[in-house]
Amino acid sequence: MLDNLALACQGCNNHKYNRVEGLDRVSGVAAPIFPPRRDRWGEHFAWNDDFTLIIGVTPTGRATVETLQLNRSGLIRMRQVLFIAGEHPPSEAG
Numbered sequence: 037m038l039d040n041l042a043l044a045c046q047g048c049n050n051h052k053y054n055r056v057e058g059l060d061r062v063s064g065v066a067a068p069i070f071p072p073r074r075d076r077w078g079e080h081f082a083w084n085d086d087f088t089l090i091i092g093v094t095p096t097g098r099a100t101v102e103t104l105q106l107n108r109s110g111l112i113r114m115r116q117v118l119f120i121a122g123e124h125p126p127s128e129a130g
Contacts, residue, residue: 047105047108047110047111048104048105048106051103051104051105052069052103052104055069055103056068056069057069057099058099058100058102058103059099059102059103060092060095060096060098060099060102061098061102062095062098063095065095066099067094067095067096067098067099068096068099069096069099069100069103069104070096070097070100075096079094080092080093080094080096080097080100081093081097081100081101083125086119087115087119087124087125088112088115088116088119089107089112090106090107
């Protein structure tokens with residue numbers, strides 16, 4: 037399953053484990069986890085107004101945010117600090 041590997045922080049990696057899909061709570065059905073080698077971030081995600089929360093805008097985006105818990109408190113705090121330092125959001129994802 038080498039095609040299921042991507043660089044990720046330890047927390048996201050732990051939440052993902054070997055999962056390739058997650059639950060889209062809007063539709064109630066399983067959707068694939070975001071494939072970073074195939075799709076573009078902006079196709080599946082957006083930022084909230086203060087760039088602290090990642091919002092899934094497609095079934096894949098919502099399933100990824102939920103499965104990887106991309107809006108856990110530590111990540112929100114890190115985004116706030118990086119925003120103040122002028123390092124967030126990343127230009128390719130914003």
